[in-house]
Amino acid sequence: MSNESSTHQAGRLLVWNEKIKKHIRSIALTLVGVVSAAAIPIWQIYFVETSEVVIELASINRNESSHFTVPLDTDELALLEPYIPSDSLYEFNRQGVRGDKIDYPEFTLNTLFEAYEKAKQDLKNMALTKASLLKSIERIEAYLDPQNHQFPLVEFRVSELKGWDLSNHIDDSEALYFEEQVLAITRNYSQMAFDNQENPEINIAALKFLLNDVKEDISDVIHESTVRHERLRDDIRNIETQLNKLKSQQLELYTYFEVEVVASNTGRVSTSLRPLALMRVQISENNYVDIRLQLQNYTEQAELAPSSTNILHYRSSELNTFPSEDQALINTFWGSTGRVRLFAMDTKHNVFTSNQIAFVDNRNQKLIVDKLKEAASAYMDK
Structure with missing residues (x-):
């Protein structure tokens, strides 16, 4: 079996x-x-x-902070006040009506430099301004002289007053008050008496008093202007020195970096960049400064879709928040021999390294122009 x-x-x-x-x-x-x-x-x-991310540094800009403001806390800077717009000197309510003068106003350096340029121009025009004001006084005296038949007081009108541009020399509200009073004396028919021919009788006494008041104000302006211009002429160089010193202080402490980056994803999967990036400024082989950058508009710009390119903008903190050693290196090597790279990371902890460009505020124009010249030469050689 x-x-x-x-x-x-x-x-x-x-x-x-x-x-x-x-x-x-x-x-x-x-x-x-x-x-x-x-x-x-x-x-x-x-x-x-997978995602395939490439980042390229396009430009580095060093911008002035709007937080840096300066009071007129020296005798020289105080001379710039007449050349600063009134909306920076007074309080305004929601309806735009001007209120009290600000006790201790502060101004941006741009405002002070603009005032400085106006002051320099005013010094050049000082003789012309004084001559114009003296001419207004002469015209007032002609109207007040009863023997001067060329300018009878009864024919004085507000158009003549406006032609003197008093608002450029005295307070705006006072100039407007004078104009309103002249209109009231010469045009308020409901308050006037009429002669036998039914012509309105202008209050000559009131008009005479008003023109004497205007003459007194203009005389005060001439005196104050002469004193102020003499001081301004003596201190104009000191004002320039102080403003340039403040400008250097702003550049060294109250500036920040804005970095433009071109980020491309050539892969077939999207990825998202983290909001924090690092810009390393290489001074020498073992000498560098790291600048932390924050991605602007993070919720809109962080995601890199497949086969896409985004223009990203990063911003640093102001330099006054940096360690003093880093401030010194940045201020020393900005615009000279420093070279920078940017390092970014996505949400999967992949780190991406950019190209290297100069540590200078030129929007990388030299590199662009050099490449364009190279392409143009190659084209012409064909």
Whole structure:
């Protein structure tokens, strides 16, 4: 029985071997298909469906902070007050009506430099201004002189007063008051008496009193202007020195960096950059400064879609928040020999390194122009 059983089993194995040989090609193809199906997703994840990010530094700008303001706390700077717009000197309510003068106003350096330029121009025009004011006094005296028939007081009108541009020399509200009073005396018919020919009788006494008041104000302006201009002439160089010193202080402490970056994702999967980046300023082989940058409009700009390019803008803190050693290095090497790279990271902790450009505020124009010249030369050689 044992021999018959062995013979039977051998026969069955022979049959199975024949079947396997017959279908070996189909079985092999099936196994290859199963393995491939399992391997393709892994291959896609690690070799195809990934983000490919490249970042390029386009420009570095060093901007002045709007937080840096200066009071007129020296005798020289105080001479600039007449040349500063009134909306910076007075309080205004929501309706735009001017209120009290600000006790201790502060101004941006741009405002003070503009006032300084106006002061210099005023010094040049000092003689012309004084001559114009003296001419207004002469005209007032002509109207007040009863023997001067060329300028009868009864014919004085507000148009003459406006022609003197008093608002350029005295307080605006007082100049407006004078104009309103002249109108009231010469045009308020409801308050006037009329002669036999029904012509209105102008209050000559009131008009005479008013013109004497205007003459007194103009005389005060001439005196004050002469004194102020003499002081201004003596101190104009000191004002310039103080403003330039403040300008240097602003540049060294109250500026910040704005960096423009071109970020491209050539991969097939989107990624998101983290809001913090690092700009390293390489001074020498072992000497560098790290400047932390914050991505602006983070919620809108951080995501890099597949096959896309974004223009990103980063901003640093103001220099006065940096360690003093870093401030010194930045101020020393800005615009000279420093070279910078930017380092950014995405949410998967992949770190991306930018190209290297000069540590200078030129929007990388030299590099762009050099490449354009190179392309132009290559084109002409064809």
